[in-house]
Amino acid sequence: MRNSIKLFMTAAASALVAGGVFTISGAAAQEASAQRAAAGTTFYAKVAANGALLAASGICDVNTFGQGRYNLTTNTDITRCALTGTINTGGGDDSEPGSASILVGAVSPRTLFVRTATPSGPHPRTVDDDRPFSVHISC
Structure with missing residues (x-):
């Protein structure tokens, strides 16, 4: 039994030193693969000022609910993702x-x-303002 454990440990160490992968179980390999896939997921949306979805990947709906306020629905959990947004020009x-x-x-x-x-908009406009924008979600 001791020789089996020693042989197992030697094989694992050799695989890691040689740059290989030593997998203990299929379940561990599947979990690692799922984590790598989730880590490389990117979603984006280009949205018009009126809330129309002009282009998207992974974002399936835009709901406007007040001046300058939008909710975008994604097709997966974005809890652990990085979120970036930018205001677009209105057609250049x-x-x-x-x-x-x-x-x-x-x-x-x-x-x-x-x-x-638009914080510097003319009076009496409110600060919240319908603006075209793009978002990028990276997981």
């Missing part, structure tokens, strides 16, 4: 004055909240 010519901002955050495992604003 952004008629909005001054600065623009975007806030992106996950509000549930499959819902992304986006808030767009």
